[in-house]
Amino acid sequence: MPEVVLSIRNLEKTYPGGVQAVRGVSFDVHQGESVAIIGSSGSGKSTVLRCINRLIEPTGGVIELGGTQINTPHANVNEIRSRIGMVFQSFELFAHLKVLENVTLGLRHVRGMSKSEADKVAMEVLERVDLLERVDAYPGNLSGGQKQRVAIARALAMKPEVILFDEPTSALDPELIGSVLKTIRGLADEGLTMIIVTHEINFARDVADRIVYLDKGLVAEEGPSSIINNPKTERMQRFLASMNEEH
């Protein structure tokens, strides 16, 4: 078994209003592994993901990245985030920057690379997501799928230890989903460590090495991707049935 990159123990998050979004989630992510987190709306999937790079401060539990706890007040949050990539549901590209500049922003201002160095890295990454011909476009002129691939390139460029995908295809038209999923599948095949929050059950089954099913802030079921075909718990069965009805 490869080493553990990210380890989550008894993660808890209670929002100021008193809503308990996450009530003790634990799982590990190994080197080169892709983990899909599935679950119905409000089950705490996104909260878990955002706790990992501390966009949300967890109220309890321990998160370790490469063996070091990262959810302490002393941890350098900017340094941690630069080691964890994040791809958002709504892309969140920097609208005033061109595609290339979107990708190089972190390289130049976080990694401190020169413009030419950063451009070189960015071009490599953009090639991987198949967007070389759009480097000088502004995000506003891209299709949804292209935007999300730029967002993936932006995260990839930082050479993160793990990439978090927060429902990467939810905001896309069905015909555009394919290109994004293909890109993510390619990355998984390259052995990138990733956590994917998704509603695409089939995609999760195809790409993910492991599935974590969250329900009401708790891990209800966890296992290899085959558990989608044979869910053990009744709740996961119901969830999968409702997803199938939609399609």
Add this chain to the structure above:
Amino acid sequence: MNSRRVGVERIFSWSALDEKTRVGILVSVFLLVAISPAVGQSIETGWDVAESGVDSNLNAAAVHGNETWVFGDGGVMLSSSDEGITWSAMNSDTTADLISADSAYDSMAVLDSTGSVLMKQGLDADWTNIGTPSEGMVDLVLIGQNSLILVGADGAIWRYSASNWQEIETQFTENLNDISFLDENNGIACGENGTLLFTTNGGISWNYREAPTGSSDSNLISVGYYNQYRLYAISSDGQILSSTTTSAQNWNLVEIESEGYNTSLNENLKTIEVVSASIILFAGPDNYLGVSLDGGNIVEHNLIPDGINTSFNDYAMIDYQKGIVVGDQGVILLTDSSGKNDLVGFEIPDYGNFGEFAEYADDMMLDGFKATVKIVGFGILFGFFIGVILAMFKTAPTNLKGLVEGRPNGIVRTLGGGLTVIGLYLFWEGLSGFSELGLDGIEYIFTPVGDPRGFAMFGLGIASTLLGLLFLSNNGKFSKIEVGRVTLNPWKTRPLNSIATLYTDFFRNTPLIVQFMFIHFGLSLGMEIQDVYESAFGAIGTDGFDYWLLGESAFISAIFTLGLNSGAYQCETIRGAIAAIPSGQMEAGRSIGLTYMGTMKLVIMPQAIRICIPPIGNEMVNLVLNSSLAMVIGYAELSRQGRLIIAVTFQIFWAWGMVMISYFVVTWTLALLLRRLEEKTKIPGLGISGGA
């Protein structure tokens, strides 16, 4: 690659402007040019050169009836019957140098250097030699048709009357230089060592008049007796003496304003001509001619026509404006303006004529225009700077909890204890000062004015005490405080936000005109800044960049007031724009490892500023219009220039109309630029902008 132009985006490019905008810019340039400085004014000499036809030294001149006569060395006599324009030589029957002449009572007499006197008794009479009483005589004066007086060296005075010469015996032995009579009886003579002699009986007996202090040693070279109360004398080295008492009892030295209130013109003088109670003409040997319109206080140095360099000897004035002056080498100059310098282009304008009004007003308008653009430019920069800072303050998420969290509790509590002690001390110090103000009841709201220092201590004391107590109570739980139904969470206090809110609330809830007056007159901020600059870098002087920037205290106060005020409004606009940026942008920036400030600078602000260009443009136009209030602190911007123009011209409609147009040019240009800026910085594919 798509076809979009790659590279640095230029904000201004003439070729990229559409036709309408080009026309607009050209029209504004035309308006600017139309308000251009007037043709320069100049000063020209008030003297014209007359052709004398001789090159002898001309020593004396006199007006005889309709003729003007000039006398010079070698018996030269010239006469002009057209007020000095053309001259013809006259036969004099003598070759002696003619040195002095006088004309009165239809007679004319001339003295030569040998002491002989020629006389013309009557307008059409011939010259006759009436004798040679004595050598060494220098000046003569007629006291009747057939009577005259000569003065000369060693106090000699000769009187000619009824065809007889009589030497007047006096006890005075100083050399006499000049003599002048008011009528047949009253006369004055002057000479060396401050000698002034006065007669009331036609020169038969003479009385000494004491020269004023400071001129008792002076060589009094010329004297003029205009009327009972106006007598003037000059010394050869530039002093002017005057007497305004009957019989010339008392004499004073005239203080000369144009020479720094001293009592000398610092010019060598030869003669004066008193042509009215207060207009005196001066002539001197070093090509000097001067005129005073106020009895010698202010003496205007006449410009001399080109090519003339002589020693001027005598005037002959037909009236107080028209006459001639003669000098060595045959120089005759004539004037019809008392010799005053001509002010070319200074004629009194008729402001009812719009052309003349505009000619007067455009210079002042241009100055006001430049001044307005200057404060507006600096005000916008300063206001925008403050606006951005305040907006960042207002949106800063840093709260007290964030500051304290993660630090050892011991340190926090120690800090809290310190703050509490300091706070209580400040509180007490400030409070105890208030009682000395003698305030009663509601007047206490004016405490900050009566005791600003004490009030600041009081306020800081309260804040510091509360903060200290909060830190002291820290137990790591950051819990809320519940008082009855009200729930407070002091840990959620955002200090930067509080400071910015205090600032904007204050500046947005007081009138701008009051802020102008408070900052300029109350705080004298402009002067304070000048003082600081001068103590650090030396005097500002009267030119150069530092003078341009800091030379005017009203300018400094004005940009500070406009900037501080506009900043408070711009802050809200920019804050709104920041709030309009989706929170995901901040998350995205943070998720790649940028700091909060880094994300602000690289991601949020570039987008927020683009969003707020239209409302900020509004704010800037407002700033231009508000800049007109700077007139209340005496800054010479457009509105104030408008008032000054009205004060001179009384053309209210035209002046305010021009002011309005000028403001329109400034704001409209600004609006055009902002429109260009907005188009140029527009993010492709973002937002609905109509057409683009």
